[in-house]
Amino acid sequence: xxxxxxxxxxxxxxxxxxxxxxxxxxxxxxxxxxxxxxxxxxxxxxxxxxxxxxxxxxxxxxxxxxxxxxxxxxxxxxxxxxxxxxxxxxxxxxxxxxxxxxxxxxxxxxxxxxxxxxxxxxxxxxxxxxxxxxxxxxxxxxxxxxxxxxxxxxxxxxxxxxxxxxxxxxxxxxxxxxxxxxxxxxxxxxxxxxxxxxxxxxxxxxxxxxxxxxxxxxxxxxxxxxxxxxxxxxxxxxxxxxxxxxxxxxxxxxxxxxxxx
Amino acid sequence: xxxxxxxxxxxxxxxxxxxxxxxxxxxxxxxxxxxxxxxxxxxxxxxxxxxxxxxxxxxxxxxxxxxxxxxxxxxxxxxxxxxxxxxxxxxxxxxxxxxxxxxxxxxxxxxxxxxxxxxxxxxxxxxxxxxxxxxxxxxxxxxxxxxxxxxxxxxxxxxxxxxxxxxxxxxxxxxxxxxxxxxxxxxxxxxxxxxxxxxxxxxxxxxxxxxxxxxxxxxxxxxxxxxxxxxxxxxxxxxxxxxxxxxxxxxx
Numbered sequence: 001x002x003x004x005x006x007x008x009x010x011x012x013x014x015x016x017x018x019x020x021x022x023x024x025x026x027x028x029x030x031x032x033x034x035x036x037x038x039x040x041x042x043x044x045x046x047x048x049x050x051x052x053x054x055x056x057x058x059x060x061x062x063x064x065x066x067x068x069x070x071x072x073x074x075x076x077x078x079x080x081x082x083x084x085x086x087x088x089x090x091x092x093x094x095x096x097x098x099x100x101x102x103x104x105x106x107x108x109x110x111x112x113x114x115x116x117x118x119x120x121x122x123x124x125x126x127x128x129x130x131x132x133x134x135x136x137x138x139x140x141x142x143x144x145x146x147x148x149x150x151x152x153x154x155x156x157x158x159x160x161x162x163x164x165x166x167x168x169x170x171x172x173x174x175x176x177x178x179x180x181x182x183x184x185x186x187x188x189x190x191x192x193x194x195x196x197x198x199x200x201x202x203x204x205x206x207x208x209x210x211x212x213x214x215x216x217x218x219x220x221x222x223x224x225x226x227x228x229x230x231x232x233x234x235x236x237x238x239x240x241x242x243x244x245x246x247x248x249x250x251x252x253x254x255x256x257x258x259x260x261x
Numbered sequence: 262x263x264x265x266x267x268x269x270x271x272x273x274x275x276x277x278x279x280x281x282x283x284x285x286x287x288x289x290x291x292x293x294x295x296x297x298x299x300x301x302x303x304x305x306x307x308x309x310x311x312x313x314x315x316x317x318x319x320x321x322x323x324x325x326x327x328x329x330x331x332x333x334x335x336x337x338x339x340x341x342x343x344x345x346x347x348x349x350x351x352x353x354x355x356x357x358x359x360x361x362x363x364x365x366x367x368x369x370x371x372x373x374x375x376x377x378x379x380x381x382x383x384x385x386x387x388x389x390x391x392x393x394x395x396x397x398x399x400x401x402x403x404x405x406x407x408x409x410x411x412x413x414x415x416x417x418x419x420x421x422x423x424x425x426x427x428x429x430x431x432x433x434x435x436x437x438x439x440x441x442x443x444x445x446x447x448x449x450x451x452x453x454x455x456x457x458x459x460x461x462x463x464x465x466x467x468x469x470x471x472x473x474x475x476x477x478x479x480x481x482x483x484x485x486x487x488x489x490x491x492x493x494x495x496x497x498x499x500x501x502x503x504x505x506x507x508x509x510x511x512x513x
Contacts, residue, residue: 006367006368009364009367009368013353013364016355016356016360017353017355020355020356021355086351087349087350087351088349088351088352088353089349089351090317090347090348090349090351091345091347091349091351091365091412092368093317094315094317094340094343094345094347095340095365095368095369096336096337096338096340096341096368096369096370097368098337254319256317256318256319257317257318258312258317258318
């Protein structure tokens with residue numbers, strides 16, 4: 001018998017599960033409706049329709065990122081904990097499957113959902129950036145920054161899932177954390193002058209994504225060198241969250257599949 | 262520590278949940294090819310013992326050797342030779358029976374060229390072939406039990422560890438599973454059977470272990486247990502009740 005690359009079977013199972021239970025499909029429909037509603041507002045609202053094309057692209061890219069973060073947070077919060085709550089974890093870990101393969105399979109499933117959400121947003125990106133020289137940068141930076149942010153967020157959610165083993169608690173913790181991370185992006189310019197909020201902004205992944213998109217789409221600074229500070233901050237966020245996941249995995253291994261309550 | 266014929270060896274195994282000792286210095290030697298019955302009242306430590314023997318739980322102390330492999334060091338190799346029906350009876354309800362078994366066959370590394378054949382053969386063996394494309398969500402409890410047994414057999418295991426395998430089955434279902442277990446044992450599979458059904462255990466098992474409050478209070482054939490209990494009526498029920506009562510514990 002040959003035991004290798006087990007993660008691909010976990011990945012496949014998750015994708016089948018999402019499709020069979022219409023979970024992913026529902027998320028994609030919700031995303032389409034949100035983007036369509038946003039596009040409708042941008043075209044028909046008296047003030048919004050007066051936005052520059054660059055401002056419009058920035059707004060759309062921010063909406064794509066926020067919607068993706070929200071949907072992936074909700075979806076990833078149950079992807080691991082459901083195995084414990086539905087009592088399938090014991091049978092799955094009785095097989096010669098490592099926790100690494102288990103997590104990697106689940107991770108790829110969450111990244112696939114991000115990929116699908118991005119594909120859904122594609123027509124809206126094309127329309128919003130039509131006639132602009134920034135289409136490629138718009139697509140490239142939304143994909144790059146979004147992927148880095150999603151990797152960090154999913155690693156955090158998986159770590160919390162392994163520690164708490166409850167969908168309700170994981171979802172609550174993840175949503176509160178997401179809200180905290182989104183807060184600096186909502187700060188007014190005056191508030192951003194404060195040293196503490198500046199520091200928070202520099203390490204906050206959502207604020208870094210928004211700042212980088214602003215840099216690219218509004219200030220036309222499209223090269224990676226001009227955005228290295230934001231990208232480095234996001235990479236650091238990913239590394240930190242992956243380290244947290246490694247810590248949670250060790251804890252999980254110490255506690256065993258069945259937690260001693 | 263280990264005889265050549267012992268396929269499952271647990272030495273001085275202990276596990277506590279907080280202050281409560283679920284398994285207390287348990288030592289077991291299960292011989293290759295036997296059906297070993299594991300009896301005990303509710304909360305005696307049967308499920309914890311199975312979880313310790315399969316590596317799902319880590320013992321506070323003690324060691325488990327399965328098929329000459331130390332569980333704490335070779336968990337993956339041990340997983341390849343055991344089939345388990347655990348206490349947790351969760352299924353992926355959206356999967357069809359064939360998809361479910363194929364998924365586990367992949368996890369156990371069953372080769373693609375024999376995978377479909379193995380899945381069909383197992384579904385036939387447990388009487389679910391006609392429902393192979395039905396989703397598990399539509400299955401009755403008995404059908405789920407059968408599917409669980411098919412999953413436990415997917416890797417063609419040398420050892421089966423079964424936690425109440427006939428729980429919730431009607432008499433015909435129980436009989437079918439018992440016949441299947443006898444057949445598998447005839448083919449050389451060692452079976453560790455935890456059950457509440459005393460007649461099932463007395464029908465199937467060559468040796469029996471009785472656990473009470475985490476301790477193994479008796480081990481042997483029904484005759485040997487009867488002698489220990491020193492009772493006139495030596496049915497397994499009487500022996501079990503005697504040995505799991507306080508008086509029995511003191512005597513043995």
